[in-house]
Amino acid sequence: MANVTIIERSYDGMVADWLAQRLSAALAATDGRIAISVPGGSTPFPILERLVDSAIDWSRITVWPGDDRIVPEVHPASNTGKIRALLEPAGAQVERLEDAAEVPHFALVWLGMGADGHIASLFPNTDPQVGDPQMLRRLTPDPLPPEAPFDRITLTIPALLRSDALVFVIRGEDKRVVFDAAARGEHDLPIARLLGAATQEITCFA
Numbered sequence: 001m002a003n004v005t006i007i008e009r010s011y012d013g014m015v016a017d018w019l020a021q022r023l024s025a026a027l028a029a030t031d032g033r034i035a036i037s038v039p040g041g042s043t044p045f046p047i048l049e050r051l052v053d054s055a056i057d058w059s060r061i062t063v064w065p066g067d068d069r070i071v072p073e074v075h076p077a078s079n080t081g082k083i084r085a086l087l088e089p090a091g092a093q094v095e096r097l098e099d100a101a102e103v104p105h106f107a108l109v110w111l112g113m114g115a116d117g118h119i120a121s122l123f124p125n126t127d128p129q130v131g132d133p134q135m136l137r138r139l140t141p142d143p144l145p146p147e148a149p150f151d152r153i154t155l156t157i158p159a160l161l162r163s164d165a166l167v168f169v170i171r172g173e174d175k176r177v178v179f180d181a182a183a184r185g186e187h188d189l190p191i192a193r194l195l196g197a198a199t200q201e202i203t204c205f206a
């Protein structure tokens with residue numbers, strides 16, 4: 001049973017304020033840089049638009065997309081392109097997963113989740129492993145999600161677990177049912193594998 005703090009009836013401004021506080025605290029705890037991972041999809045970007053205006057020293061933050069579709073950054077489906085457009089002007093360094101050499105330890109990993117229990121691009125058909133020796137994988141979701149029918153590159157479960165904290169923003173009752181069942185260890189979908197192996201603080205904005 002994963003120890004998850006659920007924050008009910010959340011809204012984008014609330015999540016942005018929480019993230020701003022956590023990132024400020026992580027920056028205050030070190031003289032150097034911190035690394036974070038942020039999700040793609042549709043949920044994060046209204047939150048990131050608020051977060052980018054907060055008083056965070058983005059020049060000390062390296063931002064890793066948790067996953068991306070294998071498309072050019074100028075493609076509308078590119079998570080990295082959208083994240084870069086938002087955060088690089090604020091001073092953040094945004095990584096390209098294809099170029100990644102060494103996946104760091106993350107101060108915070110922020111994830112969304114699909115109704116099928118996927119996280120990042122770890123879809124059920126890819127059989128993601130808690131003990132994966134790789135930090136990054138290229139893979140093909142099957143079925144291809146109609147909203148983003150592309151091959152993917154993604155952080156793996158061990159890479160996502162290389163973090164001080166996990167935070168989820170999960171909107172919709174269908175996803176909430178899947179998430180709660182995962183937290184109780186009632187299925188073996190990717191979200192359940194991640195939560196079952198997590199030892200760090202876990203927060204879910206629902």
Ligand SMILES: O=C(O)[C@H](O)[C@@H](O)[C@H](O)[C@H](O)COP(=O)(O)O
Nearest residue numbers: 039040041042043112113114120
């Ligand atoms: O590349 C992606 O699509 C995301 O990384 C993906 O894992 C996303 O987080 C979930 O599918 C939830 O998407 P929404 O936030 O749009 O519900």
